[in-house]
Amino acid sequence: MTTTRPQPSVARQSTLRSTNLALVLRTVCAADTPPSRADVATRAGTTRATATRLVDDLVAGGLLDEGARPTPSGPGRPATPLLPSARTGALGLQVDAGLLAARVLDLRGRVVAEHVEERDLAGADPEPTLARLGALATEVVSGAGGVRLAGAGLALPGLVDAGSGVLLQAPNLGWSGVPAADLLATHLPGGLTPLPGNEADLAARTVAEAAPGRPGPLRDFLYLSGQIGIGGAAVLDGHVVGGSAGWAGEVGHVCVDPAGPACRCGSTGCLEQYAGRHALMVAAGLARDAPPAELAARVAAGDADAERAVTAAADALGVALAGVLNVLDLPTVVLGGQLGALTGLLRPRVEHLLGRRVLSARWRRMDVREASALPAAGATGAALRALDGVLADPARWID
Amino acid sequence: MTTTRPQPSVARQSTLRSTNLALVLRTVCAADTPPSRADVATRAGTTRATATRLVDDLVAGGLLDEGARPTPSGPGRPATPLLPSARTGALGLQVDAGLLAARVLDLRGRVVAEHVEERDLAGADPEPTLARLGALATEVVSGAGGVRLAGAGLALPGLVDAGSGVLLQAPNLGWSGVPAADLLATHLPGGLTPLPGNEADLAARTVAEAAPGRPGPLRDFLYLSGQIGIGGAAVLDGHVVGGSAGWAGEVGHVCVDPAGPACRCGSTGCLEQYAGRHALMVAAGLARDAPPAELAARVAAGDADAERAVTAAADALGVALAGVLNVLDLPTVVLGGQLGALTGLLRPRVEHLLGRRVLSARWRRMDVREASALPAAGATGAALRALDGVLADPARWID
Numbered sequence: 162m163t164t165t166r167p168q169p170s171v172a173r174q175s176t177l178r179s180t181n182l183a184l185v186l187r188t189v190c191a192a193d194t195p196p197s198r199a200d201v202a203t204r205a206g207t208t209r210a211t212a213t214r215l216v217d218d219l220v221a222g223g224l225l226d227e228g229a230r231p232t233p234s235g236p237g238r239p240a241t242p243l244l245p246s247a248r249t250g251a252l253g254l255q256v257d258a259g260l261l262a263a264r265v266l267d268l269r270g271r272v273v274a275e276h277v278e279e280r281d282l283a284g285a286d287p288e289p290t291l292a293r294l295g296a297l298a299t300e301v302v303s304g305a306g307g308v309r310l311a312g313a314g315l316a317l318p319g320l321v322d323a324g325s326g327v328l329l330q331a332p333n334l335g336w337s338g339v340p341a342a343d344l345l346a347t348h349l350p351g352g353l354t355p356l357p358g359n360e361a362d363l364a365a366r367t368v369a370e371a372a373p374g375r376p377g378p379l380r381d382f383l384y385l386s387g388q389i390g391i392g393g394a395a396v397l398d399g400h401v402v403g404g405s406a407g408w409a410g411e412v413g414h415v416c417v418d419p420a421g422p423a424c425r426c427g428s429t430g431c432l433e434q435y436a437g438r439h440a441l442m443v444a445a446g447l448a449r450d451a452p453p454a455e456l457a458a459r460v461a462a463g464d465a466d467a468e469r470a471v472t473a474a475a476d477a478l479g480v481a482l483a484g485v486l487n488v489l490d491l492p493t494v495v496l497g498g499q500l501g502a503l504t505g506l507l508r509p510r511v512e513h514l515l516g517r518r519v520l521s522a523r524w525r526r527m528d529v530r531e532a533s534a535l536p537a538a539g540a541t542g543a544a545l546r547a548l549d550g551v552l553a554d555p556a557r558w559i560d
Numbered sequence: 561m562t563t564t565r566p567q568p569s570v571a572r573q574s575t576l577r578s579t580n581l582a583l584v585l586r587t588v589c590a591a592d593t594p595p596s597r598a599d600v601a602t603r604a605g606t607t608r609a610t611a612t613r614l615v616d617d618l619v620a621g622g623l624l625d626e627g628a629r630p631t632p633s634g635p636g637r638p639a640t641p642l643l644p645s646a647r648t649g650a651l652g653l654q655v656d657a658g659l660l661a662a663r664v665l666d667l668r669g670r671v672v673a674e675h676v677e678e679r680d681l682a683g684a685d686p687e688p689t690l691a692r693l694g695a696l697a698t699e700v701v702s703g704a705g706g707v708r709l710a711g712a713g714l715a716l717p718g719l720v721d722a723g724s725g726v727l728l729q730a731p732n733l734g735w736s737g738v739p740a741a742d743l744l745a746t747h748l749p750g751g752l753t754p755l756p757g758n759e760a761d762l763a764a765r766t767v768a769e770a771a772p773g774r775p776g777p778l779r780d781f782l783y784l785s786g787q788i789g790i791g792g793a794a795v796l797d798g799h800v801v802g803g804s805a806g807w808a809g810e811v812g813h814v815c816v817d818p819a820g821p822a823c824r825c826g827s828t829g830c831l832e833q834y835a836g837r838h839a840l841m842v843a844a845g846l847a848r849d850a851p852p853a854e855l856a857a858r859v860a861a862g863d864a865d866a867e868r869a870v871t872a873a874a875d876a877l878g879v880a881l882a883g884v885l886n887v888l889d890l891p892t893v894v895l896g897g898q899l900g901a902l903t904g905l906l907r908p909r910v911e912h913l914l915g916r917r918v919l920s921a922r923w924r925r926m927d928v929r930e931a932s933a934l935p936a937a938g939a940t941g942a943a944l945r946a947l948d949g950v951l952a953d954p955a956r957w958i959d
Contacts, residue, residue: 320920329923381804395887397804404889405780405796408920415883416917418817419875428882428917476818483827484814484880485887488794490803518815518827521719521807524728 179556181207185215186224186555189243190268190374195228197240216243222559223248223309224268224551245269245373249551249558250305252313253544254298254355255537256290256341258283258333258389259450262537263298265305266544268551270372274304277537281450283389284335291341295348302350311551311558314543315342315355316363318390323407326357332425333389356547361385361392361410361497362401363542368495368532369399373548382493383485384532385412386539387500389438395489402489413437415481435477438499444470453502460506475507479514486519486527497532504531578955580606584614585623585954588642589667589773594627596639615642621958622647622708623667623950644668644772648950648957649704651712652943653697653754654936655689655740657682657732657788658849661936662697664704665943667950669771673703676936680849682788683734690740694747701749710950710957713942714741714754715762717789722806725756731824732788755946760784760791760809760896761800762941767894767931768798772947781892782884783931784811785938786899788837794888801888812836814880834876837898843869852901859905874906878913885918885926896931903930 188205189196196204202212219225220243228242245268255262259282264275276297282290302310319331328339342357349355365384371377380399386392393412395402402409413433414426421430422440434440439449445456446466459467482494494511496504508529515527535541551558587604588595595603601611618624619642627641644667654661658681663674675696681689701709718730729736741756748754764783770776779798785791792811794801801808812832813825820829821839833839838848844855845865858866881893893910895903907928914926934940950957 320923330919393887397801402796402801402888405891406889406920406924409887409889411886411889411919414886414917414919416879418819419879420817426919480815480818481883484883487810487813488792488808488884488887489801490805490808490810492804518813520729520810520813520825521805524719525805 179554181205181211182215182219182555182559183553185212186219186245187374187552189216189219189225190245190372190552191376193375195242195244197242199240201243218559219555220246222555224555224559247271247273248307248309249311250308251311251544251547251551252298252302252349252353252355253316253540253542253547254294254313254345255316255360255540255543256282256294256334257316257318257360257537257539258331260537261290261294261297262540263294263301264537264540264544265301265308265310266373266541266548267308268373268548270370270375270545272541273306273308274301275540276301277540282334287336287339287341288344291345292348295345298348299350310351310353312547313349313353313355314363314545314547315345315357316360316537316539316543317341317357318360318388318392320408321357321359328357355543358543358546359392359394359407359410360539360542362394362403362407363546364392364497364532364538365394365396365401365495366542366545367535367538368497369396369401370545373545374552379493379495381491382495383412383482383489383491384495384497385482385500387436387438387496387498387503391433391437391500393485395485395491397489397491412481412485415484417477417480432477432481436474436500441470441474444473446470453499456503457506471503471506472510474503475510476514478507478511479518482511483515483518486515486521490521492521492525493528493530495530495532497538501531501534504529578953580604580610581614581618581954581958582952584611585618585644586773586951588615588618588624589644589771589951590775592774594641594643596641598639600642617958618954619645621954623954623958646670646672647706647708648710649707650943650946650950651697651701651709651748651752651754652715652939652941652946653693653712653744654715654759654939654942655681655693655733656715656717656759656936656938657730659936660689660693660696661939662693662700663936663939663943664700664707664709665772665940665947666707667772667947669769669774669944671940672705672707673700674939675700676939681733686735686738686740687743690744691747694744697747698749709750709752711946712748712752712754713762713944713946714744714756715759715936715938715942716740716756717759717787717791719807720756720758727756754942757942757945758791758793758806758809759938759941761793761802761806762945763791763896763931763937764793764795764800764894765941765944766934766937767896768795768800769944772944773951778892778894780890781894782811782881782888782890783894783896784881784899786835786837786895786897786902790832790836790899792884794884794890796888796890811880811884814883816876816879831876831880835873835899840869840873843872845869852898855902856905870902870905871909873902874909875913877906877910878917881910882914882917885914885920889920891920891924892927892929894929894931896937900930900933903928 250267391413418430424431649666790812817829823830
């Protein structure tokens with residue numbers, strides 16, 4: 162039994178500075194246009210003097226930058242615009258069955274340096290694979306020049322044990338019980354230890370957040386990461402629903418038809434068996450690793466097998482996603498990964514089925530859209546997550 | 561686009577008293593055994609003098625009671641135990657296709673007075689139905705003697721519009737677009753206006769909370785409310801997952817087999833069509849409103865139709881719930897309503913299927929259990945929700 166005790170309400174003196182620094186940093190990060198010190202004071206509800214002192218500390222500490230003052234267009238001196246700093250960032254890493262990726266993101270959410278390497282890693286040995294990723298990361302970090310790295314994150318295509326960080330199972334890599342983050346840490350520069358997480362959960366953050374601490378255009382949606390497997394993440398009010406152990410979002414193993422084909426997971430008729438990359442391509446008469454564009458070309462040419470495979474995938478997505486949306490009450494599905502590239506082909510039929518099968522569709526339109534075509538979105542999400550630590554406690558980084 | 565601005569961090573002087581009163585009240589409510597003033601000071605992180613002053617105000621305001629001091633068993637005077645007050649409570653109301661219920665719950669979570677009336681309300685006219693519920697409520701409130709009612713809640717078996725409070729659709733009542741809470745308010749004593757909510761969401765609170773503000777034994781689970789329809793609520797860390805519009809939890813409309821029977825909702829093969837009360841009883845060769853005990857007796861007697869119907873319902877539950885648990889990462893399913901009475905019959909097969917179909921079942925046991933047999937759990941949940949307002953801002957009730 163979990164007993165939650167109320168926390169003391171009185172902020173201790175020693176944490177007050179930290180709380181206020183975080184408030185000011187988040188205020189600047191959340192802004193759509195660079196605010197002035199006066200804007201920050203208003204939005205954070207502090208006095209002008211307090212805001213100025215805190216901003217100055219954050220600028221000196223490399224967490225905020227002062228932008229160029231605009232040319233005066235009237236009386237008075239224009240205020241200095243404030244931005245999240247380009248001098249601090251984080252390293253995002255990703256292992257997938259089809260790629261390795263390393264990417265440095267700064268506090269403004271810009272890619273400073275990256276290396277994405279497409280490789281077939283199904284059944285690959287963990288140790289040399291992670292050594293190779295470490296080498297990519299080392300190269301990327303040295304290419305990121307003077308950016309101070311506040312942390313690192315690692316996106317993994319499977320269930321991660323929150324306590325130990327061990328990758329419990331990644332069926333498409335064929336890995337189970339791999340301490341991936343610890344193995345990788347021995348190959349990373351500067352004593353970085355990456356925080357591991359589920360790829361789909363992390364990729365979903367690239368939709369929920371326009372930049373570190375800045376809300377993206379969608380706040381409530383289901384993100385689908387379609388690779389060989391299909392991962393997912395439900396996002397409510399901008400936050401990924403983690404579930405009781407952080408294992409939520411396994412949409413690929415929602416059953417479409419109990420009498421359907423066997424799945425690697427031990428069950429039958431799982432969504433992956435209809436809309437996963439290998440299943441879809443093979444059903445269309447293509448090589449299992451054929452690119453989405455090849456399937457689209459076949460459909461455009463009127464190939465019957467390709468059309469049937471796309472229809473079956475859309476039907477399966479419609480049934481499985483309707484169940485998820487009925488349970489989670491989300492109006493939007495964002496298709497990412499290789500499934501994203503097929504959005505145009507899948508959308509009409511999937512939206513039709515959601516309209517019919519989702520109870521709340523009578524009161525609002527169900528919307529299926531494509532994620533931005535960013536490759537290795539999990540790596541970006543892993544960097545965003547690593548930057549959470551800076552936004553939550555900037556004092557640690559400037560004192 | 562939703563833009564969230566950080567809130568000012570500085571508590572204003574006028575709200576400080578309110579915050580501290582809430583902290584102390586929650587501390588007493590959360591305690592497993594009645595704490596003393598000194599215990600409250602320790603747990604709330606305040607000085608003894610502050611805690612004593614706040615406790616005295618809450619006792620005078622009818623939100624805390626002083627229990628009998630135990631007989632001294634050693635040197636010194638034993639401390640006075642503190643309890644949530646029996647002098648303040650809330651009214652919980654419920655309309656379902658099979659019942660009307662009114663119940664007064666006090667701050668200790670005890671039922672002070674109640675009236676549950678079983679009625680077949682499928683297709684009933686809303687106005688006289690709600691007038692009847694109002695009459696029950698009036699009787700129950702007068703039977704609750706001197707308990708001050710801090711609010712009322714209304715559990716409804718369908719989708720409620722959060723803004724207007726209108727019941728959008730309750731298929732098993734045959735109601736749509738009914739302003740049920742407003743209609744009911746005209747029949748309630750003392751100007752009470754009930755806060756409407758979904759029945760399953762509210763019933764789930766009776767599992768998540770042992771008493772107002774006191775955590776129950778389960779914090780992460782899926783609650784299934786099985787009546788004619790099947791509602792549901794996912795609970796994570798003690799809180800019901802509401803979804804983007806408060807419509808989450810429609811487990812009854814998760815598709816079990818797209819080629820299955822038509823559902824009232826316009827879809828096909830929904831879980832309700834296999835495990836809903838009418839579907840299950842009819843499949844077993846019984847009258848559609850037959851009680852669970854009659855089905856259990858038939859199975860015990862080896863009736864083939866009854867066994868087949870139970871197996872089909874368990875198979876459907878296994879497939880649908882596995883999908884939900886894969887997506888939401890919950891280890892436990894609690895069966896409530898009339899489905900709860902069939903837990904013994906359903907559990908072995910449902911647990912077997914969850915073990916096979918839930919990805920994380922390799923690392924932990926999937927657990928199906930019966931909710932307590934409280935009738936009209938939604939009414940209790942509605943009262944618990946109404947008491948949230950007291951726990952959040954006790955100053956409103958004592959000043």
